Each structure stands twice: as C-alpha cells, then as structure tokens.
Amino acid sequence: MATAAHMLTPLAQLSPAVADWVASVRELTQARAIHWCDGSDAETRELTTKLLREGELKPLNPEFFPGCNLARSAASDVARVEHLTYICTRSQEDAGPNNHWMAPDQAHAKMRDLFRGCMRERTLYVIPYCMGPIDSPLSRFGVEITDSPYVVLNMIIMTRVGRAALERIATDGNFVRGLHSIGELDPERRFIMHFPEELSIESFGSGYGGNALLGKKCHALRIASYQARTEGWLAEHMLIVGLQNPKGETHYIACAFPSACGKTNLAMLIPPDSLPGWKVFTVGDDIAWLHPGADGRLWAINPEAGYFGVVPGTNPETNRNAYDMIRRDTLFTNVALTADNQPWWEGLSTGKPVIDWQGRPYDPTRGPAAHPNSRFTVSAKRNPSYSPRAEDPRGVPISAIVFGGRRREVAPLVYEARDWKHGVLVGASVASETTAAAVGQVGVVRRDPMAMQPFCGYNFADYWQHWFNVGAKLARPPRIYHVNWFRRDAQNKFLWPGYGENLRVLAWMLDRCAGNAGATDSAIGRLPRPEDLNTTGLDVSADALRALLTVDPASWRKEVAEMRTYLEQYGSRLPAELVEELKITEGRLA
Numbered sequence: 001m002a003t004a005a006h007m008l009t010p011l012a013q014l015s016p017a018v019a020d021w022v023a024s025v026r027e028l029t030q031a032r033a034i035h036w037c038d039g040s041d042a043e044t045r046e047l048t049t050k051l052l053r054e055g056e057l058k059p060l061n062p063e064f065f066p067g068c069n070l071a072r073s074a075a076s077d078v079a080r081v082e083h084l085t086y087i088c089t090r091s092q093e094d095a096g097p098n099n100h101w102m103a104p105d106q107a108h109a110k111m112r113d114l115f116r117g118c119m120r121e122r123t124l125y126v127i128p129y130c131m132g133p134i135d136s137p138l139s140r141f142g143v144e145i146t147d148s149p150y151v152v153l154n155m156i157i158m159t160r161v162g163r164a165a166l167e168r169i170a171t172d173g174n175f176v177r178g179l180h181s182i183g184e185l186d187p188e189r190r191f192i193m194h195f196p197e198e199l200s201i202e203s204f205g206s207g208y209g210g211n212a213l214l215g216k217k218c219h220a221l222r223i224a225s226y227q228a229r230t231e232g233w234l235a236e237h238m239l240i241v242g243l244q245n246p247k248g249e250t251h252y253i254a255c256a257f258p259s260a261c262g263k264t265n266l267a268m269l270i271p272p273d274s275l276p277g278w279k280v281f282t283v284g285d286d287i288a289w290l291h292p293g294a295d296g297r298l299w300a301i302n303p304e305a306g307y308f309g310v311v312p313g314t315n316p317e318t319n320r321n322a323y324d325m326i327r328r329d330t331l332f333t334n335v336a337l338t339a340d341n342q343p344w345w346e347g348l349s350t351g352k353p354v355i356d357w358q359g360r361p362y363d364p365t366r367g368p369a370a371h372p373n374s375r376f377t378v379s380a381k382r383n384p385s386y387s388p389r390a391e392d393p394r395g396v397p398i399s400a401i402v403f404g405g406r407r408r409e410v411a412p413l414v415y416e417a418r419d420w421k422h423g424v425l426v427g428a429s430v431a432s433e434t435t436a437a438a439v440g441q442v443g444v445v446r447r448d449p450m451a452m453q454p455f456c457g458y459n460f461a462d463y464w465q466h467w468f469n470v471g472a473k474l475a476r477p478p479r480i481y482h483v484n485w486f487r488r489d490a491q492n493k494f495l496w497p498g499y500g501e502n503l504r505v506l507a508w509m510l511d512r513c514a515g516n517a518g519a520t521d522s523a524i525g526r527l528p529r530p531e532d533l534n535t536t537g538l539d540v541s542a543d544a545l546r547a548l549l550t551v552d553p554a555s556w557r558k559e560v561a562e563m564r565t566y567l568e569q570y571g572s573r574l575p576a577e578l579v580e581e582l583k584i585t586e587g588r589l590a
C-alpha cells in the first residue's frame, strides 16, 4: 500500500554526514542493530512496552498516576559526576581553572577504548534533536547516539526529536555529535568528555540525567556556552518566567540558581492569595539562550521542551502546579513506592513509603525513602502555567536577570546591582551550598559564578569578559539582582517562607525596573526597605524581615576577601573591568 509515509525519505538517508558518523560508531561499538528515532508517540509506546516487559521500568498505579512509570538507576549512578567531567580543548588555558581538562587526543583515545565493542549485544539508537523552537533561528541541533532506551524516552520528552530536526541538520550542515553508552555503569569506567572545538561530546558509564541526556547540560550549556562566545550570545543555567501584574503587563525575567536551588519551582510559581491579580507563565525551568536583539534588549529562548525536575519537596502546598503536572504521563526516576504502588517522596504529607528508591523494603535507618536527587521527566506542555511564548521563534525580551544561591547566612533576601558591570560582579560572586544534584558532599558552600561552575565550557575569565562584551551591546540591558531564599535562623529554620511568597521580591524588582519602587543603598548594592516590599498577608516577623534585609559589613568583608582569593586563580586573564568592580565593592565595605 502506497501511503504518504512510504514516500518520505527514510531517516537514515536524510543526512549523509549523520549517516557516515552513525556507520563509524557502529563499526567502533559493534552495535547489533540500529534504530533511528522519530520522536513519535508510537515510538514512546513501543519503547515503554519493551522496558516494562524487561523490568527496566515499573508501571505506577494507573488510577492515580495514569501513563506514569518508575525507573531505578544503579545505586552508584544517581547524580552528575563533576569530578569525571572534562573540557578537552587543545590548550588547557582555554578550559580554565574552573574545568577539569584533558588533551583532545588523549581523551579520544581513552574513550575509543571504552566504546570499542560496547554495544555488541545492544541496539544503537540515533536521536536527532532540536534545542529550541523548531523554526527559530536561535535554535541549534544535535544527534545523540546511545545504547540506552531510557535515555531515548527522556530525550523525546526533553527535546524536539525527529524528522524535522534531521531535515534542518541536512540543510544547515551543523550539528553537535553526542556519543553515549551506559557501558557497565561502572563508576571506575565513567567519563563525560566535551570537545567544544569539534562540537562533540563523548559520555560513557552513566545513565543518569545530566551525564547521559546529552542535549541538556553537555550540549545546551557546555558546548553552547563555547559557541555562544564566538557568536555573541549567552547560554546560561537560567529559568525563564513571565510575570503578569494586576494591570495586565507581562515582564519576563531569567534567573540563574545552582542545581537544586529553586529554578523549577520559581518558574512555575503560584501567586499567594494575598497578591491578587498576578499571573505566572513558565517559558523554561533550567536553561536559557540569550541573544542581544536589534532593539537593544536581551531576548531569551528555552532550548528544552520538558522538565527534568527534583521530586523531593514537591507537594500541593509548596507547588500545586508541579504536583498536578506530574500526576500523568511522567517518568519518575529513583522515587519510593507506597503499598498501592504510588510514587512517594520526602516532603509529601500523605501516603507512606513501603519500598525505597532501590526497590528494597523501606527501612528509615538506611536513609530517605526516595533518593534526594530523584527526578521527574515530563513534557513542558503538561505544566498548568506553560507559556505559549515558549514556542515563539523570537524568544521573549528579558527585563531582569536574577542570580541566587543557597546560603544559610550572609547573603540577604535580595539586592540590586547598580548597573550591568556591577551585575557581572554580582553574578561572579554567587556561592552556594552544594546539593544532591552532583555526587559529593552536600551542604558545603562553594563558589558557583552565575550558577555555571559545573557547566561553563571554557575559561571563566573569558566568560566574564564575554558578559561585559554582551552588556556593552545592549542599549536597554536588563537590571541585575541577587536573591537568597534560604537564610536560616539560630534554630536552623528558614527565615523566608519561599515558593509562592518569592513573588513579593520579584514584584519589587519589576517595580524597580518601572521606576516605581524605593530602595536603600548598601556596600553590595541596593536593597528594599521593609516598607518597599508588599507584605500584605505575609507571615514573617518584623525581626526576621529586618534580618533578611540587612548587610553585615564584617561577614561581607570576609565574603569579598574569599571572592578575591577565588578570582585571583584566574590570573592575568581576569577582565580588568571585573577587578575594577571588585575594588569598588572593597572600597565601599572598608
């Protein structure tokens, strides 16, 4: 029967460049079969059925969680591995002190040894994908080759997979090559290598999120940040959200917080009842590509199409949108189970876990029931606050950029940079307590400039210079802020209620942008006085609010001294403008 489908060029024949690369990878890996992914619902159904049959996925209670499944990763493969992640530029200086580096030849040789014959018993999946709206000039393309059907299912949700992407690759000729194998999931044989000069990625030995879904951190941040520098734009670890005020005006902001520090939650914030008339629209929850526009403003697209979000802490009180969103057609990774086979995680006030994230009977002495970095993968279109502007090929104009960190002390609730240049220092000053999103100790403060420490594909010194250069091109630059939702009191309790209440801080920023809100100057920037924030219906004591809005000179002198020590490791490559801004702040604190 001659249907339309038969008339289409087979995927394998659309791009000779992709086909040649696939053939060479097959030769190296000895893959048993090749599957070209079209990203269709039928493909998702077939792969899901196969994984359910093989026991790699567990179906969840269909009455309460229709279309949802659970994946359990290897117990030693639950987070990003920054210590095994490398930037392989020809010159080590180009990778900078912020990255682990390996010479490209050495890295390729090491990876070739790992990949040789690794897919003998496996199918090789070819995933052509688009990062960004398919018809946007700001979008970029990639092809991931993987032997993990779990990765395929995730990539279909997280990116735009299929024929349209491959057609654009065939006409544009440009794509990022990402080669991935789960190998034996052996942490001793695991590497995530990036070759920004070759636009390629090689990842072996992990099936987890940022290590394996190569469109996300590997492509859309590490490779894209490098490309963005040569092309005059920015690839950032930022959510993008539209805020509509009671007058009906919508402004978009982009916020960079480190991993597991509140981006997804802020991106789908629900306004508190005491702030009537506000509406929130999510454009993106993790990554923003920012381009200077002809109008002198900064324009942003979200390169992703889904969310790979932190599950623990999600509940109807903290984030009703997220809670509702993940009740159907969601892939859960490493959550616990209740007796009636519903997913369970810490922070839920209902249900109780009987099976832990590793599939063992739950025993509280062995730690939390759900892994602290357990995740949901879900299409952005399932988000009740999804913004149709997420599909706009032009992106959205950005009114404010917000940096933030998780700091129990020192950093106030919010402060405003004096201008773009000062804002670059504010971004470079971000420090944050480590979280379960990466392997390693949790809760220790580390420097995380622009929330990009794990994700910048080149030398941070050059990156800050690039930020100054981009700012110089903007006739109407966004204002820049710093926030901290995570201050604690002497009893270790959060001083600020966070979540929906964060809108009060964002509303102050937008009023500042419009010239309608007051502030007081401090050594580190401008802060709202308590009366500058809308506190109607807010349950925070006057003392707590004062503590949240105070800059303690002694602790800030210490902070800025640490900042200087940190920056000095970048040596003579450090932009003079950044040193100048640092000196200004030091002078104001003296």
Ligand code: GTP
Pocket (backbone or CB within 6 Å): 257, 258, 259, 260, 261, 262, 263, 264, 265, 266, 285, 286, 308, 309, 310, 311, 312, 313, 314, 318, 437, 485, 486, 494, 497, 498, 499, 502
């Ligand atoms: P990645 O996906 O790793 O990049 O994380 P993210 O930045 O999107 O963080 P997410 O919104 O998933 O939040 C991480 C954790 O912080 C979750 O357990 C949230 O419940 C919690 N959290 C988010 N926002 C707030 C807040 O305003 N206050 C407090 N106290 N906790 C928050």
Ligand code: SPV
Pocket (backbone or CB within 6 Å): 079, 080, 208, 209, 210, 211, 216, 217, 258, 259, 260, 286, 308, 437, 438
């Ligand atoms: C993060 O760690 O910042 C994440 C999850 O968003 S991952 O995909 O693993 O990078």
Ligand code: MN
Pocket (backbone or CB within 6 Å): 237, 258, 259, 260, 286
């Ligand atoms: Mn992230």
